[in-house]
Amino acid sequence: MSPVIRPRRLRQTPAIRRLVAEHRLHARDLILPLFVREGLDEPVALSLMPGVLQHTLDSLVDAAEHAVEAGVGGLMLFGVPERRDATGSAADDPEGILNVAIGRLRAALGDSTVIMADLCLDEFTDHGHCGVIGAHGRVDNDATLERYGQMALAQASAGAQFVGLSGMMDGQVGHVRATLDSAGFTDTGVLAYSAKYASAFYGPFREAVDSQLQGDRRSYQQDPANGREGLRETLLDIEEGADVVMVKPGLPYLDVLARVSDSVSVPVWAYQVSGEYAMIEAAAAAGAIDRKPAIMESLLAFKRAGAQAILTYWAAEIAAELS
Structure with a gap:
């Protein structure tokens, strides 16, 4: 007997497949991470991440404007200072590279996009830790919270619309939320990197920020063996006032992303980190995979798992195609 139920009927043509697709990717779902480095005369290409640059202030604005024209939903900014010290004093300096860059982008772009800033000390400390x-000889959680509060005020004053808390300190969301509110920045949003794992996939990022890391971050970032803990951390951040929560890295933690997405009512984002980007680019360069379909498949995986927005270094490129 011939089968009566034939799922292949819904796969026959591109038009049918488009019509019945369960998930769709839009340009506005993509957020572009950008690196700005103090002291550069011209942009510097990263050897481990083809197509990604450390920007000057001028080239940063150009890249941001290009991304916004392409239709990206937002920008996440990372600063790389010339000088570092034990407490990351450049992080909350109004004349520090990150805060100056936030101001430049806000002046150039206004409210045409969402300008976000990474709120962590690792780029600014001479030991490379997040606190x-x-x-x-260990990261002091509560002393670090004070520094995060000072950073939040500096970034909000410079014009950041969201501060991205990525340090994985206990109580960081509540402390920053209270600090911002007490200073009148009640409209500044808090993006919590709620389930951030101690991952091997961050390697190329450390070139991007010229990381000075000594040792590892396993005493504060999450153990890759733990899934439920990611949801616990997320729920704590929401209780403390997080406006948006995020899972990082992305593809190796789709189970955590799905669990979080099914359990919370605030927006859930994911970060496709540098190692994920580098692997696809390297495999494509070697002829092992077809680059563009692999990129699109990876981004759709985030949507399928429940991410409403995705931080990815391909944001501007893919947004231009989708738009």
């Missing part, structure tokens, strides 16, 4: 090192 203040205490007397016993």
